[in-house]
Amino acid sequence: MVDTSVELCGIRLDNPVIPASGTFGFGREFAELYDLNLLGSIAFKGTTADPRNGNETPRIADCSAGMLNSVGLQNPGLEAVAAEEIPALAEKCGKPLIANISGFSVEEFVRCAEVMDRCEPVGFLEVNVSCPNVHAGGRNFGTSAEETALITRAVKKVTKKPVFIKLTPNVTDIASIAKACEQAGADGISLINTLLGMRIDIKRRKAVLANRMGGYSGPGIFPVAVRCVAQVHDAVRIPIMGMGGISSAEDVIEMIMAGATAVQIGAANLVDPWACKKIIEELPILMERLGINSLSEICGIA
Amino acid sequence: MNDNKYKVVRNEMIAPGTYLMTISGDTSEIKGPGQFINIKLDGLYLRRPMSICSYGDDEMTMIYKIVGKGTKAMSRMQPGEEFDALSPLGNGFMIDEIPECAFLIGGGAGAMPIYTLAQILRDAGKKPHVIIGFNKEKEIFFADEFKELGVDLTIATMDGSSGVKGTVVDALLEVRETAMDKNGLKTENRQIYACVCGPEPMMKAVAEHSDAGQYDLGARMACGFGACMGCTVITKNGPKRVCKDGPIFRQEEIIW
Numbered sequence: 001m002v003d004t005s006v007e008l009c010g011i012r013l014d015n016p017v018i019p020a021s022g023t024f025g026f027g028r029e030f031a032e033l034y035d036l037n038l039l040g041s042i043a044f045k046g047t048t049a050d051p052r053n054g055n056e057t058p059r060i061a062d063c064s065a066g067m068l069n070s071v072g073l074q075n076p077g078l079e080a081v082a083a084e085e086i087p088a089l090a091e092k093c094g095k096p097l098i099a100n101i102s103g104f105s106v107e108e109f110v111r112c113a114e115v116m117d118r119c120e121p122v123g124f125l126e127v128n129v130s131c132p133n134v135h136a137g138g139r140n141f142g143t144s145a146e147e148t149a150l151i152t153r154a155v156k157k158v159t160k161k162p163v164f165i166k167l168t169p170n171v172t173d174i175a176s177i178a179k180a181c182e183q184a185g186a187d188g189i190s191l192i193n194t195l196l197g198m199r200i201d202i203k204r205r206k207a208v209l210a211n212r213m214g215g216y217s218g219p220g221i222f223p224v225a226v227r228c229v230a231q232v233h234d235a236v237r238i239p240i241m242g243m244g245g246i247s248s249a250e251d252v253i254e255m256i257m258a259g260a261t262a263v264q265i266g267a268a269n270l271v272d273p274w275a276c277k278k279i280i281e282e283l284p285i286l287m288e289r290l291g292i293n294s295l296s297e298i299c300g301i302a
Numbered sequence: 303m304n305d306n307k308y309k310v311v312r313n314e315m316i317a318p319g320t321y322l323m324t325i326s327g328d329t330s331e332i333k334g335p336g337q338f339i340n341i342k343l344d345g346l347y348l349r350r351p352m353s354i355c356s357y358g359d360d361e362m363t364m365i366y367k368i369v370g371k372g373t374k375a376m377s378r379m380q381p382g383e384e385f386d387a388l389s390p391l392g393n394g395f396m397i398d399e400i401p402e403c404a405f406l407i408g409g410g411a412g413a414m415p416i417y418t419l420a421q422i423l424r425d426a427g428k429k430p431h432v433i434i435g436f437n438k439e440k441e442i443f444f445a446d447e448f449k450e451l452g453v454d455l456t457i458a459t460m461d462g463s464s465g466v467k468g469t470v471v472d473a474l475l476e477v478r479e480t481a482m483d484k485n486g487l488k489t490e491n492r493q494i495y496a497c498v499c500g501p502e503p504m505m506k507a508v509a510e511h512s513d514a515g516q517y518d519l520g521a522r523m524a525c526g527f528g529a530c531m532g533c534t535v536i537t538k539n540g541p542k543r544v545c546k547d548g549p550i551f552r553q554e555e556i557i558w
Binding site for chain 1: 522536
């Protein structure tokens with residue numbers, strides 16, 4: 001019998017498969033389809049201090065091998081998430097949850113981190129410094145090593161829970177930013193967020209998305225994600241949650257071989273709501289076939 | 303919601319660019335008209351949402367117009383071909399709230415959920431008045447089906463080649479008094495209640511002339527089951543998901 005469990009910052013997960021933030025809401029829709037306790041964990045919908053209605057629609061564009069989204073961090077706000085969504089999710093999933101937080105200022109990140117630190121079901125914080133959809137004064141923390149480190153230090157000060165920084169691939173050298181996070185005290189790195197993309201409706205001569213640009217996700221970005229994870233794995237010692245276009249158990253193994261300890265499944269959930277369950281069921285069978293006894297033995301092996 | 307397999311039984315052009323597809327497969331969970339399915343098509347990443355026009359024990363029919371890659375791919379499917387679809391999705395019309403004499407208004411290919419709605423209301427002993435709009439006579443479809451239902455039907459064409467010349471709103475204004483006379487509505491009850499499917503500008507124009515009603519706010523969407531927040535619409539009750547909280551919304555909550 002193979003062992004699918006992994007250890008992430010001293011917390012054991014039964015398996016490495018985690019639905020990615022923004023593709024799983026707060027689990028409610030999926031809990032009607034399967035037992036959420038099958039999952040390694042859940043990274044729930046990105047939360048900001050105040051409620052956000054998100055961007056104008058259309059927010060979705062289809063692409064070959066993936067999709068663009070410009071949802072724009074629509075969420076009910078920190079207070080409602082902590083008071084209602086997290087307790088409701090914890091009833092359906094007893095695993096240590098991943099709180100994905102976002103902000104438009106260092107203070108907002110800190111406020112979110114403080115509240116999430118007090119939420120008992122939250123096992124990890126995942127700090128989104130990279131959402132390309134939101135333009136507040138043009139500031140995008142995630143493209144600057146200094147700014148990312150600044151947020152990392154500020155968040156680390158207010159929580160004892162492991163802090164993962166979720167990085168954008170829309171940078172020249174992702175490894176240097178990961179290093180800056182590690183030096184600033186991050187407990188782990190999540191990568192990659194979506195690639196900034198754009199589609200144009202050639203009949204209407206207009207961008208498909210109301211926001212013009214949006215994040216590209218899905219199988220098309222998988223090779224980019226594998227490359228980024230490998231580069232970051234070479235550069236840091238802290239664990240990595242790998243994501244970006246993972247759609248099968250084979251992809252999970254590949255991502256772990258690139259250097260991920262755990263993986264997140266994003267766009268695949270939207271096309272096949274049972275995607276995570278199927279991947280978790282296939283994983284031990286595939287491990288057996290590949291002669292893998294435990295996932296730690298292949299982490300970063302390639 | 304289930305991921306069901308469906309087999310194409312019939313797929314043919316019923317008006318220029320407009321197709322009718324009948325598929326066989328599980329329909330047991332469909333609650334009513336206004337619900338939709340989300341179809342996985344070969345070579346396309348995202349599923350494509352498609353309104354259910356009518357349904358029976360193990361068959362359903364959809365009417366669609368070719369507008370992009372998804373509908374183009376659908377139009378090429380042959381009887382016997384199969385696809386997967388998440389089904390059923392969305393809330394459907396709130397049938398209990400529809401009064402004795404409602405106007406069921408539709409425009410173009412998206413109009414057809416009102417066919418089953420008309421049937422259900424008729425079977426419940428109600429007297430809906432159907433108004434369907436097209437560009438020209440050549441593009442009219444389903445008029446005979448509505449006539450067979452035995453419900454009152456007004457057709458509007460933009461060029462006046464059939465029925466009332468103009469939009470469905472022009473037709474509504476023209477027929478509303480006689481429709482309400484016919485149903486014996488007293489002056490104090492002469493409210494227009496509309497159930498509307500079609501393009502957004504058409505629905506908005508209808509809403510300006512109706513007192514209450516329900517509207518099918520189709521939207522560009524990804525998942526179709528409430529997870530991604532791709533199809534959010536801001537209503538008077540806050541942000542709602544067209545796919546999960548809708549696609550049918552009450553007039554009083556819509557901000558046009």
